[in-house]
Amino acid sequence: MAAARKRRARPSRTSADQALAERVGHGMYARDRAARMLGIQLDAIAPGVARMSMTVTRRMLNGHAICHGGIIFTLADTAFAYACNARNRLSVALRCDISFCRPARLGEVLTATAEERQLAGRTGVYDITVANAAGEDVALFRGTSYGTSGTVV
Amino acid sequence: MAAARKRRARPSRTSADQALAERVGHGMYARDRAARMLGIQLDAIAPGVARMSMTVTRRMLNGHAICHGGIIFTLADTAFAYACNARNRLSVALRCDISFCRPARLGEVLTATAEERQLAGRTGVYDITVANAAGEDVALFRGTSYGTSGTVV
Amino acid sequence: MAAARKRRARPSRTSADQALAERVGHGMYARDRAARMLGIQLDAIAPGVARMSMTVTRRMLNGHAICHGGIIFTLADTAFAYACNARNRLSVALRCDISFCRPARLGEVLTATAEERQLAGRTGVYDITVANAAGEDVALFRGTSYGTSGTVV
Amino acid sequence: MAAARKRRARPSRTSADQALAERVGHGMYARDRAARMLGIQLDAIAPGVARMSMTVTRRMLNGHAICHGGIIFTLADTAFAYACNARNRLSVALRCDISFCRPARLGEVLTATAEERQLAGRTGVYDITVANAAGEDVALFRGTSYGTSGTVV
Numbered sequence: 001m002a003a004a005r006k007r008r009a010r011p012s013r014t015s016a017d018q019a020l021a022e023r024v025g026h027g028m029y030a031r032d033r034a035a036r037m038l039g040i041q042l043d044a045i046a047p048g049v050a051r052m053s054m055t056v057t058r059r060m061l062n063g064h065a066i067c068h069g070g071i072i073f074t075l076a077d078t079a080f081a082y083a084c085n086a087r088n089r090l091s092v093a094l095r096c097d098i099s100f101c102r103p104a105r106l107g108e109v110l111t112a113t114a115e116e117r118q119l120a121g122r123t124g125v126y127d128i129t130v131a132n133a134a135g136e137d138v139a140l141f142r143g144t145s146y147g148t149s150g151t152v153v
Numbered sequence: 154m155a156a157a158r159k160r161r162a163r164p165s166r167t168s169a170d171q172a173l174a175e176r177v178g179h180g181m182y183a184r185d186r187a188a189r190m191l192g193i194q195l196d197a198i199a200p201g202v203a204r205m206s207m208t209v210t211r212r213m214l215n216g217h218a219i220c221h222g223g224i225i226f227t228l229a230d231t232a233f234a235y236a237c238n239a240r241n242r243l244s245v246a247l248r249c250d251i252s253f254c255r256p257a258r259l260g261e262v263l264t265a266t267a268e269e270r271q272l273a274g275r276t277g278v279y280d281i282t283v284a285n286a287a288g289e290d291v292a293l294f295r296g297t298s299y300g301t302s303g304t305v306v
Numbered sequence: 307m308a309a310a311r312k313r314r315a316r317p318s319r320t321s322a323d324q325a326l327a328e329r330v331g332h333g334m335y336a337r338d339r340a341a342r343m344l345g346i347q348l349d350a351i352a353p354g355v356a357r358m359s360m361t362v363t364r365r366m367l368n369g370h371a372i373c374h375g376g377i378i379f380t381l382a383d384t385a386f387a388y389a390c391n392a393r394n395r396l397s398v399a400l401r402c403d404i405s406f407c408r409p410a411r412l413g414e415v416l417t418a419t420a421e422e423r424q425l426a427g428r429t430g431v432y433d434i435t436v437a438n439a440a441g442e443d444v445a446l447f448r449g450t451s452y453g454t455s456g457t458v459v
Numbered sequence: 460m461a462a463a464r465k466r467r468a469r470p471s472r473t474s475a476d477q478a479l480a481e482r483v484g485h486g487m488y489a490r491d492r493a494a495r496m497l498g499i500q501l502d503a504i505a506p507g508v509a510r511m512s513m514t515v516t517r518r519m520l521n522g523h524a525i526c527h528g529g530i531i532f533t534l535a536d537t538a539f540a541y542a543c544n545a546r547n548r549l550s551v552a553l554r555c556d557i558s559f560c561r562p563a564r565l566g567e568v569l570t571a572t573a574e575e576r577q578l579a580g581r582t583g584v585y586d587i588t589v590a591n592a593a594g595e596d597v598a599l600f601r602g603t604s605y606g607t608s609g610t611v612v
Contacts, residue, residue, distance in 0.1 A: 032214075034220075034223065034224055067187075068187035070226050073223050075223070094450060096226075098248065123400060247582060295405070337523075369491040374494075376536040387528075391522075
C-alpha cells in the first residue's frame with residue numbers, strides 16, 4: 001500500500017514557500033481566539049500541512065464524561081484551516097466529515113496532523129488524523145476547502 | 154416534495170416518552186461542561202429530536218474573524234447528541250458530516266434543530282440544521298449514532 | 307420542525323426557468339449512457355430539483371444478494387446531477403455522502419428525489435432521498451456541487 | 460508524516476487468515492453480479508484490504524461524456540465491501556463519503572485500493588483510493604462498515 005502514499009502530489013517546498021507558510025500560520029494564530037480559548041497550539045506548518053495539539057481539560061467534557069466530539073472536531077478543523085491557508089490563499093472550509101474512533105479522556109494530549117491530498121483550481125481535499133499520546137487514532141477527518149481570491153497576510 | 158417529508162418515521166410520542174426525554178436531557182446537560190462553556194442552551198427535547206441555541210461571542214472567532222467552524226459543529230453535534238440519547242439509550246456519535254453554508258458573525262444567535270431520519274437496530278441517522286436569527290442556514294449536519302447497551306439516566 | 311423546512315430557499319420558478327430545466331434534463335439524458343444502462347428514468351426536473359427512478363434488476367445484485375450500494379448511489383448521484391445542472395450552469399459533483407438505511411431487493415422500484423438546500427457562488431448543497439415503493443427511505447445522500455463557467459445546452 | 464501511517468493498526472496476518480480472506484473474496488465475487496456487469500476485477504484481497512480494477516467503457520459515460528461518478532463510487536464501494544468482509548464477518552456499508560478529484564475518461568483503467576483504518580466492536584473505517592493508470596487520484600472514498608453476526612462463507 002506504500003505506492004498509494006507515493007501517489008500524493010507533494011510539491012517541492014522552497015524556503016520562500018516555507019517562510020510564507022510560517023508567516024501565515026503565525027498571523028492566523030495571533031487572531032485565532034477560538035484556538036487559544038481551547039489551548040490549541042500550532043506545532044508545525046508548511047505548504048499544505050499543519051500539526052496542532054491540545055490537552056483535554058475538564059471543561060471540554062460532555063454529558064458522558066469524555067471529551068466532547070465537537071472539541072475534537074475543532075482541533076482537527078483548526079489544523080485543516082492552517083494547512084489549507086498555508087500558501088496564503090484565503091481559504092474556507094466547505095465541507096468536513098469526521099469519524100470518531102475512540103474516546104479521549106481528561107488530561108490526554110491530542111495531536112491533529114493535516115495533509116493535503118488534492119489541490120485543483122479553487123478546491124482542495126485534506127486528511128486530518130487526530131491521535132492520542134499513545135499514537136492511537138482518536139478521529140479521522142477529511143475536509144474540502146474553497147480558495148477565495150483574498151490573501152491571509 | 155412534501156411527500157418526502159411524510160416518509161420520515163415519526164413515532165407517536167406518549168407523555169411517558171416525552172417525560173423520559175426531558176429527564177435524559179436535563180441529566181446530560183447537568184454534566185455537559187463543554188456545552189455550558191460555550192453557552193449552549195437546551196431549548197427543547199423529545200424522542201429523537203432536540204433544539205439548542207448559542208450566541209457567537211468574541212472568543213469563538215477564528216483567524217478570519219468569523220465564528221470558528223468547529224464551534225458551529227459543536228453546537229450541531231450537541232443537538233445531535235441530545236436527540237439520539239433522548240430515548241435513554243446511551244448513544245455515541247460514530248460519524249458526522251457538515252456543510253458550511255454561510256459565516257456566523259459576532260453576536261449572532263445560532264439555533265441547531267436535530268431530527269431523526271432513521272433508527273434501525275443499533276444505528277441512527279440524524280439531520281441537524283444550524284440557522285441564524287434570520288432563519289438562514291449556517292450549516293447542514295448529518296450524524297450517524299451508535300447505541301450502546303447502557304442508559305443515560 | 308416545519309419551520310426548518312420553510313427556511314430552505316425556494317426561488318420562484320418562472321415558466322422560462324422551467325422550460326430551460328426541461329431542455330437541460332432532456333439534453334443530458336440523451337447523452338447519459340450510464341443512466342440508460344441502469345434503466346434510470348427522468349421522472350421530473352425543475353430548477354434545483356429532479357426526481358428519477360429505477361427498478362432493481364438481477365445484474366444489480368451484489369455478493370450478499372441485495373442491490374449493490376454503488377448502484378443505489380448511482381441513482382441518487384444521477385438525480386443530484388440533473389438537479390444541480392437544471393439552471394444550465396455546467397456543474398460537477400465535488401463531494402457526496404450517503405447513508406444506507408435499508409436493503410433494496412430484486413424487483414423493487416427505487417425513486418430518488420433531489421432538492422437544493424443551498425446555492426451560493428459556485429457551490430451548492432443538495433439532499434437526495436432514495437425511497438422504495440412503500441415510501442421507506444433506502445438511502446440518504448447529500449452532495450456538494452461545483453459550477454463551472456460552461457453551460458449544459 | 461510517515462509516523463501517521465505507522466500508527467495504523469496492522470494486525471499480523473497468518474497464512475490461515477490470508478487463506479480465509481481469499482476464500483471470502485472468491486465466494487463473494489462468484490455471486491457479485493453488479494461487479495461483473497461493470498467488469499470490475501478482484502486483483503488482491505487480504506484481511507482488511509482489497510484491490511480492484513475496472514476499465515471505463517462507453518456505457519459508463521454520463522451526460523458530460525466522462526465516467527459517471529456513480530460508477531467510480533461503485534468501484535470504490537466494491538473494494539470497500541471486499542476489504543471489510545475479508546475476515547468472514549458478514550458486514551454491510553453504513554455510510555460512505557466520496558471526493559471526486561479528477562475526471563476519468565473512456566478507456567482509462569481505474570484501480571481502487573481499500574485499507575482498514577479502524578476496527579472496533581461492530582464498526583470499522585476504511586479508506587479507498589481510486590487512481591488512474593498514471594497513479595493520479597481520481598476519487599478519495601471513506602466508508603463505515605457494520606458487522607452483523609453472520610458469516611460470508
